[in-house]
Structures are given as structure tokens and as C-alpha cells.
Amino acid sequence: MRDGANIKTILDSFSFSFKRGRIYTIIGPSGAGKSSLLRLLNRLDEPTDGEILFGGKNIREYSPCSLRCLVGYLFQTPYLFPKTVRDNFLYADSKLPSGTVERLAEQVQIPSSMIDRDIETLSIGEKQRVALARLLVTNPEVVLLDEPTSALDPSYTESIENLVKNIISHRTLTVIMVTHHPEQALRMGGETILMVAGRLVESGPCERVIKDPQTEEGHLYKAKRLK
Secondary structure, three states, X not given: OEEOOEEOOOOOOOOOOOOOOOEEEEEOOOOOOHHHHHHHHOOOOOOOOOOOEEOOEEHHHOOHHXXXXXXXXXXXXXXXXXXXXXXXXXXXXXXXXXXXXXXXXXXXXXXXXXXXXXXXXXXXXXXXXXXXXXXXXXXOOEEEEEOOOOOOOHHHHHHHHXXXXXXXXXXXXXXXXXXXXXXXXXXXXXXXXXXXXXXEEEEEEHHHHHHOOOOHHHHHHHHHHOO
16 A cells, blocks of 8 residues: 555455355454455555455456445444435435335334434434445445444444344345454454454454464454453
């Protein structure tokens, strides 16, 4: 990845295959390259070497817009467009069939009374639900979650986690979620990737990677994070 005229290595020899319909959590210390990996998967950044394949094709063969419909991205802080909740859904697809807005809202536990409210009247937790529902409008195959609960009150954290797990159970989605909290990764289940200094140092079932790491880096991370 370029930093001005220089090239700074953020991810180094990272190789991994994500399987359809599974949930992956990515953990590691700050600066490990977790969010940078997500940005590459969504073409928010471009790799300076190597390639990323999706559906058997290099993701550079997709236009950024078409790729982002298939590989959705939910940021730490919800970014919504002006006007109402309904307007945000229609921005993603202006030709949504009748009743779809209401069904999507129900899926992420947005009450019907909120659909035509101005987004500026919503709490940050409610905005994150709207952002998640808007992402689902395009029927993505992959959902990238970049610390989706870090800006929320603790009372909303478990709610968002449960929503994500419920969505996975109703759709054949691959979910790749960055978290700074191994406890959250354990609640989400699935598989976990441990990154350190831009490298994948360990991966496998969540419980094993976090509670019984097989590498020195894994033991160091466990000692610092799980006290």
C-alpha cells in the first residue's frame, strides 16, 4: 500500500480462503492490518502486489460499484444519507418492491414507526441498524463488519451481535468481522483469524485460536487480552 511516494507494508504475504456462509472474526493488536484487510476486500484500497479473488475472478474485474453491491461494508460509525430511514433504503435501490422496506426494517428490529423518521432523530445504535439494513438491500454475498459495535453503548452491542447472527441464519452470507475484543469473537463463534504486524499468524475455530493458541504470537495475544 502506498503512503505518498513511499510504499509501506501493511499486509505481508497474507493468504486465506473465506468459505461461503460462514462467519469469520479477525482479531489482533492495534496496527495489525485488520481494517486494512477489509478495505482491500471492498476495493476501498488497492493492493500493490498479489491478487484477491471473488467468485473465481480477480476483484479488479468488477467495477467498484458492482463489487460493493456483492461485498457490503459496515463501518464503525454509521454513515447515513439525509432525510428518512426509508430514503436511505431507496438510495440503495430506488425500485424496491412494495413492502420490502418494511420487511428489511423488521429484520433488523427497526419499528415501523421509525421508517419515515428523519435519521437525525435516531440514536447511534438505531443508525447502525439502519446502516445494516441498507447494506442488505442489495442482497450481498459477503458482509464486511469493521468493529460495528465500537461506537455503541454496551446495551446495543449484544443486540447488534444477535442481529448479525440471525441474518446469517436466514441468508447464505459470508460475514467477516473485525473486532478488538476476543470476548466478542467468542460470542460470535465461527472461525477466527489472528493477525500480528500485517501477517496471518493463526486461524481456526474461534475457541481454539483464542483459548488454546498454537503459536507464540497467539500466546502473547492471549496473555495481554484475556486476563
